[in-house]
Amino acid sequence: xxxxxxxxxxxxxxxxxxxxxxxxxxxxxxxxxxxxxxxxxxxxxxxxxxxxxxxxxxxxxxxxxxxxxxxxxxxxxxxxxxxxxxxxxxxxxxxxxxxxxxxxxxxxxxxxxxxxxxxxxxxxxxxxxxxxxxxxxxxxxxxxxxxxxxxxxxxxxxxxxxxxxxxxxxxxxxxxxxxxxxxxxxxxxxxxxxxxxxxxxxxxxxxxxxxxxxxxxxxxxxxxxxxxxx
Amino acid sequence: xxxxxxxxxxxxxxxxxxxxxxxxxxxxxxxxxxxxxxxxxxxxxxxxxxxxxxxxxxxxxxxxxxxxxxxxxxxxxxxxxxxxxxxxxxxxxxxxxxxxxxxxxxxxxxxxxxxxxxxxxxxxxxxxxxxxxxxxxxxxxxxxxxxxxxxxxxxxxxxxxxxxxxxxxxxxxxxxxxxxxxxxxxxxxxxxxxxxxxxxxxxxxxxxxxxxxxxxxxxxxxxxxxxxxxxxxxxxxxxxxxxxxxxxxxxxxxxxxxxxxxxxxxxxxxxxxxxxxxxxxxxxxxxxxxxxxxxxxxxxxxxxxxxxxxxxxxxxxxxxxxxxxxxxxxxxxxxxxxxxxxxxxx
Numbered sequence: 001x002x003x004x005x006x007x008x009x010x011x012x013x014x015x016x017x018x019x020x021x022x023x024x025x026x027x028x029x030x031x032x033x034x035x036x037x038x039x040x041x042x043x044x045x046x047x048x049x050x051x052x053x054x055x056x057x058x059x060x061x062x063x064x065x066x067x068x069x070x071x072x073x074x075x076x077x078x079x080x081x082x083x084x085x086x087x088x089x090x091x092x093x094x095x096x097x098x099x100x101x102x103x104x105x106x107x108x109x110x111x112x113x114x115x116x117x118x119x120x121x122x123x124x125x126x127x128x129x130x131x132x133x134x135x136x137x138x139x140x141x142x143x144x145x146x147x148x149x150x151x152x153x154x155x156x157x158x159x160x161x162x163x164x165x166x167x168x169x170x171x172x173x174x175x176x177x178x179x180x181x182x183x184x185x186x187x188x189x190x191x192x193x194x195x196x197x198x199x200x201x202x203x204x205x206x207x208x209x210x211x212x213x214x215x216x217x218x219x220x221x222x223x224x225x226x227x228x229x230x
Numbered sequence: 231x232x233x234x235x236x237x238x239x240x241x242x243x244x245x246x247x248x249x250x251x252x253x254x255x256x257x258x259x260x261x262x263x264x265x266x267x268x269x270x271x272x273x274x275x276x277x278x279x280x281x282x283x284x285x286x287x288x289x290x291x292x293x294x295x296x297x298x299x300x301x302x303x304x305x306x307x308x309x310x311x312x313x314x315x316x317x318x319x320x321x322x323x324x325x326x327x328x329x330x331x332x333x334x335x336x337x338x339x340x341x342x343x344x345x346x347x348x349x350x351x352x353x354x355x356x357x358x359x360x361x362x363x364x365x366x367x368x369x370x371x372x373x374x375x376x377x378x379x380x381x382x383x384x385x386x387x388x389x390x391x392x393x394x395x396x397x398x399x400x401x402x403x404x405x406x407x408x409x410x411x412x413x414x415x416x417x418x419x420x421x422x423x424x425x426x427x428x429x430x431x432x433x434x435x436x437x438x439x440x441x442x443x444x445x446x447x448x449x450x451x452x453x454x455x456x457x458x459x460x461x462x463x464x465x466x467x468x469x470x471x472x473x474x475x476x477x478x479x480x481x482x483x484x485x486x487x488x489x490x491x492x493x494x495x496x497x498x499x500x501x502x503x504x505x506x507x508x509x510x511x512x513x514x515x516x517x518x519x520x521x522x523x524x525x526x527x528x529x530x531x532x533x534x535x536x537x538x539x540x541x542x543x544x545x546x547x548x549x550x551x552x553x554x555x556x557x558x559x560x561x562x563x564x565x566x567x568x569x570x571x572x573x574x575x576x
Contacts, residue, residue: 030447059270060263063412063421095263110418117382119416128420132450202450204524205490208482209449212469215476216447223274 019044019051019084022077029066029126031214032133035074039221042092049085051078056092058220064096064114069122072104093224127174131188134170136210139203141167142184150196156180231556232304232540234515239537240556242544243308243507245407245442245467245499246299248332249324252289260377261318272504275471280506290503292332300339303500303507306541307550309341311371311407311442311499317378326365333365341548343369343407346397348390349378355397362401368548370403371442375411375421383414383421386430395434405547406430407465409442422448428455431462438547440497443468444487453490457565463547464491466539467499473513478520485519485527492565493535497544511540534558 024036035041035055042054055071071089078087090101103113111118140163145153155178158164171178176190185193193199232239251265265288273281286294299305310333315323322328326344333342344367346358361367375383384391386408398406414421424445431439444464445452456462464487472480487496498514500507515536519528542558544550 059267061267061412065417065420095260114417116380117413117415117417120418122418125418125420201489205453205486206450208479208486209447211479212449212472212476212483213447215472215479219274219475220270223270 016044016046018081019046019053019078022081023053023074026070026073026077028217029069029129029133031217032129032136032210033214035070038218039225040070042225046084049083050088051081051084051086052088052090053078054090054092056221056225057094058217058224060093060095062094064100065110065122065125067091067094067096068100068104068110068113069126071100072110075104130170130174132206132210134167134174134188135203136207137163137167137170138185139200139207145184147196150185150200153184154180155182155184158184231306231553232511232515234512237533237537238553238556239304239511239515240541240545240552241305241307241507241511242498242541242548242550243299243303243305243500243502244440244497244544245311245465246308246502246507247311247313247324247504248290248292248295248329249313249503250289250321250328251287251319251323255289255320257318257320261315261323264315264318264323268504271468275475276505277474277509280509282503287503295332295503296336298506298508299500299502303502304511305507307339307341307545307548308502309343309369309499309544309548311343312345313371313373313376313409314345314347315373315376317376326361326367330365341369341550343367343371343405345370345372346394347376347378348384348388348394349381351390352393355393358394358397359401362403368403369405369407369440370398371407371409373409373411374426375409375413377413381415382417383411385414385426387426391430392433395430395437399434399436404436405438405440406434407440407442410445410448420448422451424448424451424455427462428459431455431459435461437461438463440465440547442499444483444496449483449486453486456491456495462491463495463497463543465497465499467501468504470498470500470510470514471505473510473517477517478522480517481520481523481528481531484531485523488530488535489527489565493530493532493538494543496539497547498540514540 020036023041024034026035028035028038040055040057042056045052053074055074057067071091075087075089078084088105091097099113110122111120141158142150144159168178183192232241256262269284269287299308310329312326312329313324326342329342333340342365344361344365347354374385408427410422410424412421424441427439427441438461440463441452442465444466446469452464469483500510537558545552
């Protein structure tokens, strides 16, 4: 851990604004929230075309697979920032920090970095959690619609809200129909919902789970590192 | 026993520890990382006046434990759930052997669970049987993310795990407490997934599977298997302290648990010394559902449900004697177990 880096700049300052904007597109797959908002960015250093970022997580034992996804997504996001040629992302204070940081920065795959403990890559895991996020976002998008209207509701019936935008974004990511006439409710594979009440109960429950995990992670991060930025 | 407004509650703490994470017992950085992570859970979710200094938290000993749990904490019977972690701690973090002296000294106050290590294969079966017989254990606590040499975890559906579950059935070890953790092989899959508990619960209908921490961080997966398997239970350790910091979330979570599993299959646990049972019990009995919890689920956590959760459910699983004036009324009022849904979970 490089303690000095923790004291580095805060979001929004000068050329770091690009870097933070890029990092704010990096999502914690389990929480469906971005790493900047969550306070996972511990430090940013930029020198010309080279940028290094430190990421920190709520616990020493956060699951290595999700940790890997955030570190590797962060590196990719940084390499897309105009003017950045070289990006290094280091995960600090974590039991698998060596495997993850070294693996990601050397461009190795997950399986190459954990040869004895993985039997594939993380695409399936990522999709599973995008699907959970899809359902939760769907629940938020339809929350203000009257129940009676839901069975036949289409995308065009959704209110113009940030919740609807967020839902359509993940719908698009999953390759589902986002046209105005498409049904507003579907399962994560795009199949129509037969029993609306049952579907909404399940969506509600996943939402409760996400809410709890988010509360736990944010609380633990704060206990571990003190009050989170901004 | 806890008494409030003339009502008496029989209290079984379904999940507690007597651990040793002193510097002398800590083997490596992973052991140090483990206790510090535990400490953050404690510090984050406890009321301020209950937060200990880290040094006390590493090893608190008999006197503190007896006072906190039984004298101040209202607990009638406490269930030791061992967590071995012998790759991280010289004598283990909290083994059955470490807990045994307290059980011998206070036989009526403790239930002593043990554990098995499936990665020892057949070679470990005799030792496991000897431990069960020596301590009279009726339950095991399994931490599937525990490291063992090169292995970083295991599943209940592994062939070696089946050997031990068969043995549990043979020996009358009927309560299988399962705690999911982050490092189960293969690492590219979701290690918190409780699907293996689902499979084991179907395969071993005579055993009870108590998913610790109600499956957190996968409450949704847990509720889905709970609704399908009548022998799946949920332990509230770690979930309970949200009552203090996030009462609305706590209310919603309890509502979901009542809706999907019902009041007969949820067990109180403090996870002492992570949390002190005293404030958990006081706040739980006094808890009123926040207004923003939907009625469909918010109305289900009745006083009778609380009574069952705090002790009667665990008393049933472990054949504990409940004094007459603390016994509950109706039993088996939970929802019907349903067929597995035709559509995949997500």
